[in-house]
Amino acid sequence: xxxxxxxxxxxxxxxxxxxxxxxxxxxxxxxxxxxxxxxxxxxxxxxxxxxxxxxxxxxxxxxxxxxxxxxxxxxxxxxxxxxxxxxxxxxxxxxxxxxxxxxxxxxxxxxxxxxxxxxxxxxxxxxxxxxxxxxxxxxxxxxxxxxxxxxxxxxxxxxxxxxxxxxxxxxxxxxxxxxxxxxxxxx
Numbered sequence: 001x002x003x004x005x006x007x008x009x010x011x012x013x014x015x016x017x018x019x020x021x022x023x024x025x026x027x028x029x030x031x032x033x034x035x036x037x038x039x040x041x042x043x044x045x046x047x048x049x050x051x052x053x054x055x056x057x058x059x060x061x062x063x064x065x066x067x068x069x070x071x072x073x074x075x076x077x078x079x080x081x082x083x084x085x086x087x088x089x090x091x092x093x094x095x096x097x098x099x100x101x102x103x104x105x106x107x108x109x110x111x112x113x114x115x116x117x118x119x120x121x122x123x124x125x126x127x128x129x130x131x132x133x134x135x136x137x138x139x140x141x142x143x144x145x146x147x148x149x150x151x152x153x154x155x156x157x158x159x160x161x162x163x164x165x166x167x168x169x170x171x172x173x174x175x176x177x178x179x180x181x182x183x184x185x186x187x
Contacts, residue, residue: 002069005023006065006069009063013060020053023053023069027069027073028053030070030074031049033150034074034077034146035049035081038078038081039084039085040132048077048080052073053073055080071153071157071161074151074157074161075162078147078162081143082143086139133183133184134146136183140172141172141180142176143162144158145176145180155170155173158173
């Protein structure tokens, strides 16, 4: 995979813009997933993903080919997501109560085409609950937890993405895990 990526990058640097589409195809799902887990919003995750690829394309000359491309790209996406979270204004969530009703939420007002099997519903609810609890963590812990446990990256890769020493990453992963454990226990 690394050889393929390096070949594609050489082609892009030579002026083959079509080759960059191959990089997008290789990493678009991972970048979107990372962005979505950081932001918890599909539209914002799409925006951040597109912006990450645009920045990667325009800054490809600064990419150090001795390092993994995915780490460099994830760093761009993570930084963009963190910036978006810092600037974010309050918005509406599907779990918000509808004013003037007794306990109805925005989610309960969405029409469903077909009923889902009970197991899928429970799994989906559990995933949403965990995602919601991760989203409540401070940004520095949230990014470490997502990169470690959801993206399954090594501490060294996370260190490169977040531009932090490995020891700091270990601490953030540990503290984030402990904070998440407390949150999940108290709910």
